[in-house]
Structures are given as structure tokens and as C-alpha cells.
Amino acid sequence: VRVALAVCFLLCCPGMSVLRDSMVRRQLAARGISDEKLLDAFRRVPREEFVPDGLRHLAYADAALDIGEGQTISQPYIVAVTLEALQLTGAERSLEVGTGSGYAAAVLAWRSREVFTVERNAKLAASARERLARLGYEDVHVLHGDGTLGWPEHAPYDAIAVAAGGPSVPRALLEQLAPGGRLVMPVGATLDSQELVRITKERSGALRTERLLGVRFVPLIGEQGWSAPA
Ligand code: SAM
Numbered sequence: 001v002r003v004a005l006a007v008c009f010l011l012c013c014p015g016m017s018v019l020r021d022s023m024v025r026r027q028l029a030a031r032g033i034s035d036e037k038l039l040d041a042f043r044r045v046p047r048e049e050f051v052p053d054g055l056r057h058l059a060y061a062d063a064a065l066d067i068g069e070g071q072t073i074s075q076p077y078i079v080a081v082t083l084e085a086l087q088l089t090g091a092e093r094s095l096e097v098g099t100g101s102g103y104a105a106a107v108l109a110w111r112s113r114e115v116f117t118v119e120r121n122a123k124l125a126a127s128a129r130e131r132l133a134r135l136g137y138e139d140v141h142v143l144h145g146d147g148t149l150g151w152p153e154h155a156p157y158d159a160i161a162v163a164a165g166g167p168s169v170p171r172a173l174l175e176q177l178a179p180g181g182r183l184v185m186p187v188g189a190t191l192d193s194q195e196l197v198r199i200t201k202e203r204s205g206a207l208r209t210e211r212l213l214g215v216r217f218v219p220l221i222g223e224q225g226w227s228a229p230a
Contacts, residue, residue: 016048019060023047023076027062033080037090041110042080047073049135050103069121071218073101074163078215083108085184085198085212086159093154095176097147097185097220098163102128105140108161115140116154118147120222148222150176157181165194165217170224177201186217191226 024042033039048059050073055065064072083104086094088111096105099119105128109115117140119125125144132140143151147162148170155176162173162185169185177183181201188194196212219226 016046016059020047023060023062027077028080031077033077033084035084035088038080038084038088038107038111041083041107042076044110045103045106046135047076047103049131050101050106067101067124069124071100071121071124073103074217079104079107081196081213082161082163082184083111085196086161086182088112088159092158093156093178094159094161095151095154095157095173096161096163097150097173098218099128099142100124100163102132102137102140102142104161104163105142106132106135106137108159109137109140112159113139116143116151116157117141118143118145118151120144120146146222148172148220148224152176160184162186162220163217164220164225165191165215166220166225169197169199170220170222172224174199174201174207179203179205184212186215191219192216 024039048056051059051065064075067073090111092112094108094112094115096117099117105115105117122144125142129142150172156178158178158181160173160183165186165188179201180203183199186194187197194215196215198210200208221228
């Protein structure tokens with residue numbers, strides 16, 4: 001078995017790192033993602049570890065992929081746009097809403113001091129927690145709960161990324177954003193399309209909103225999001 005695993009490693013891993021570099025060049029840099037440190041973070045995270053076994057061959061496809069429970073791991077480009085819009089310096093305490101597979105949290109961890117991530121689906125939260133621990137992401141903390149309420153115990157956050165689309169930005173998240181902090185979230189009046197918006201909390205406490213691009217995310221379901229389907 002060990003010999004088989006070693007052969008598998010030699011055959012698969014160089015291939016995956018070539019695919020990962022190509023994803024960073026063709027899907028991210030070529031489309032305008034220019035933060036070199038963020039591009040480097042994408043080069044460090046093995047996306048194949050965050051997708052179901054049967055989809056490993058598609059890990060670097062330019063697409064969102066099913067991760068079970070009716071949820072998806074987002075398209076790498078959309079994760080990159082979201083994280084670049086957060087203008088990370090690496091010193092941030094960051095909050096993510098919608099852990100899913102844990103992939104975006106892992107990339108975020110390379111550009112943050114500490115990451116807190118909340119997932120409403122218990123199975124996804126448990127498997128992301130296990131996966132992130134196995135891969136050595138000790139500074140990423142996963143909570144099973146309603147992320148529309150944030151994670152008040154660890155607030156305030158310098159950066160907040162929301163990975164599901166809601167009708168408006170949850171009040172709790174705005175309250176948990178530090179002065180000078182940035183929040184990026186898909187917002188839309190219907191379930192099937194949104195605009196990615198960035199909200200900056202000025203030092204004075206005033207909020208500044210910028211519209212970034214049209215996107216399509218799974219719904220943000222919770223007390224300050226959409227209602228759960230009956
Ligand atoms: N960031 C994830 C990744 O890298 O795999 C992908 C996130 S997926 C597009 C959106 C996730 O948001 C789903 O896993 C869904 O269960 C979760 N979600 C939806 N509403 C939520 C809420 N109120 N609180 C926390 N998670 C929520």
C-alpha cells in the first residue's frame with residue numbers, strides 16, 4: 001500500500017501543482033487579479049483536497065463544483081475577486097460566512113493573521129474543520145451556526161467575506177466590522193443573481209458601498225438572510 005501511495009503521489013502531485021500554477025496564470029492573473037501575495041496564496045492551497053474524491057480531476061477547472069449537501073465550492077476566480085476586494089495586508093482578523101469545503105478560508109488564511117469561518121450546514125462544517133486541521137491550518141476556526149449573525153465572540157473583524165447571496169447585508173456583520181474594515185458580499189433582491197458589493201467602514205463609523213460585479217451565488221439562509229425553504 002505504501003509503495004502504491006508513493007507512486008500515486010509522484011504521479012499525481014506534480015501534475016496537480018502544474019494545473020494549480022496554470023489556474024493562477026490563466027484564470028486569475030490573466031483576468032486582472034494583480035495582488036501578487038494573493039496569487040501566491042492560491043499557489044499554496046491544494047484545491048484538490050477540498051473537492052470530493054470523484055471530482056479531483058476537475059479541481060482546477062474554471063468552475064464551481066458540487067461538494068454535497070446541495071452546496072458548491074466557488075469558482076477560483078470568484079474567490080479571488082472577493083479576497084482581492086478585501087485589500088488584505090496579512091495582518092487582518094478575518095471572518096468568512098459560508099465555509100463550504102474550507103477552500104476560501106484556507107486561501108484567506110495565507111493573507112490573514114487569523115480566520116474565523118461560519119457554516120450553517122453541520123456536515124459541511126464538521127468535514128471542513130477536519131480537513132483544515134489535517135492540512136495544518138491551525139489559525140482557521142470553524143463554527144457551525146448561522147453566519148448572518150456573524151461570530152460575535154471574536155469580533156471586531158478587519159475583513160469579512162460572505163460566500164452566499166443575501167437580500168441585504170446582515171446588520172450583525174456591519175456591527176462586527178472594525179473601523180477601517182472591509183466587507184465583501186453578494187447582494188441581490190432575488191435568489192438567482194446578485195451584485196458583489198464592498199462595504200468599507202470608515203474610521204468615523206460611516207459606511208461606504210461600492211458595486212463590483214454581477215455574480216451568482218447559492219443563497220445565504222438565516223435570521224438576517226433568506227428564509228430556509230419550507
Ligand atoms: N467558501 C466555500 C468554499 O470555499 O468551499 C464555498 C461556499 S458555498 C458557495 C456557500 C456556503 O454558504 C454553503 O456551504 C452554505 O451552506 C453556506 N451558508 C448559507 N447560508 C449560511 C449562513 N447563514 N451561515 C453560514 N453559512 C451559510
